[in-house]
Amino acid sequence: MVHELKTWSKYFCLVKSGEKPFELRKNDRGFLAGHELLLREYNPHTQTYTGQTLHRKITCVLEGSEAEEFGLKPGYCIMGLKEVE
Numbered sequence: 001m002v003h004e005l006k007t008w009s010k011y012f013c014l015v016k017s018g019e020k021p022f023e024l025r026k027n028d029r030g031f032l033a034g035h036e037l038l039l040r041e042y043n044p045h046t047q048t049y050t051g052q053t054l055h056r057k058i059t060c061v062l063e064g065s066e067a068e069e070f071g072l073k074p075g076y077c078i079m080g081l082k083e084v085e
Contacts, residue, residue, distance in 0.1 A: 012041040
């Protein structure tokens with residue numbers, strides 16, 4: 001499964017450079033390890049897509065819980081990412 005996500009330019013650049021190998025999102029799509037992300041760079045100031053995209057594979061998913069483990073609220077997750085080969 002491939003999830004297409006809007007990604008603000010400053011975070012898109014960090015993922016592209018490898019400095020940010022994770023994504024924090026509301027888990028309203030059922031993200032799972034093995035799924036893929038198509039990240040579309042978005043400029044929030046102009047409210048337009050730049051045309052740049054990145055393709056990443058989810059390696060692991062840490063989910064929030066009622067106990068707020070990992071500091072995550074219920075319904076949110078952190079996904080480990082790697083480049084798609």
